[in-house]
Amino acid sequence: MLLSFYSSIVNERVEENVFWYHYDLSRHTAEALLLSNGVDGSFLLRNSNKGSDCYALSVRAKDSVKHFHVRQQFGKYSFGFNEFPSLQDFCSHLANQPLLGSETGNLIVLRFPYPRQVEEPSIYETVCVHTVMQTGRHENDLVPNAPALGTKEGYLVKQGAIIKNWKQRWFTLNRNELKYFKDKMFVEPIRTLDLTECSAVQFDYSQERVNCFCLVLPERTFYFCAKSGAEADEWIKILRWKLSQIKKGR
CATH class of the missing domain: 2.30.29.30 (Pleckstrin-homology domain (PH domain)/Phosphotyrosine-binding domain (PTB))
Structure with missing residues (x-):
């Protein structure tokens, strides 16, 4: 299912090719986005404060968001105990083996990439929050039709x-x-x-x-x-x- 999301990736620039890469999105805002506008299995990639060669993979699991580190070094991507020679291989890994173990022993399924095109804040008290991503919806359905979260x-x-x-x-x-x-x-x-x-x-x-x-x-x-x-x-x-x-x- 996820493999179709990654088929358009043809080079190694994560900024240009991964539509669920949210640049310098903070940990707090990532959690707000995924909890307010996502579902179990929604995930996104963002910069990590661990260094310029680090990313953070944020994944919603029930009522919480888990964060996993991805390191890019010498053109390779390290994720957990795995190392991938290219960004394409890393994305294929997520598509073909979309299970992550949390500290509680539960499995987290990577189902729904959260596109940066609908990024909106939900960190203000009177912001009207609308849940627009539903289980089974494709990102092509989400992007054109989703109302803004930050209203x-x-x-x-x-x-x-x-x-x-x-x-x-x-x-x-x-x-x-x-x-x-x-x-x-x-x-x-x-x-x-x-x-x-x-x-x-x-x-x-x-x-x-x-x-x-x-x-x-x-x-x-x-x-x-x-x-x-x-x-x-x-x-x-x-x-x-x-x-x-x-x-x-x-």
Whole structure:
């Protein structure tokens, strides 16, 4: 089953060929992704803090995530007691012998590679988490149809463009779009802000109001105020995370 996932790998560059390689994803975020949006047997590869020649294979097993070290040295890949002469051989090993023993003696089955294309954070308290990967789904079903994990919604007070008055609006953040509506029950947004065009998001202290932050776009800087400093900080954190992912081309 997994072998078809790896058939497109033709050279040794893990960054280009392994769609479940998540670069510098942290251990904490890997666990959040797999627990929130994965199933038993979901797994991904990421950089390890053990050194530039080390990777970590993170695998979901029931209600926990196990991490295994993979070392690349002199063009070879060491995984457990096994050594593979090429990345192709390493991937074939995962496809043909997808069983790992945990410290409890249970076997962990590598079933579902977690693609980096749907990487989203779920480390904020009010992030809406959607379970989109189901047992038996192929990654080609997951990538186009999966809603973003890192979504957020809520009321903010927004400053007008021409008349600088402040009005409460309902905001939704999904993937790289920040939409605002006249109110929560409205279907059509007043406007959609494309975060791929945003250059910065930061706290703003130029307004008479408190708990304000701004979003800098080419045609205009948008000013918002949250009901509390914690809420403003949460919006800023998730928006900055989005911008960092956009800059990385993810």
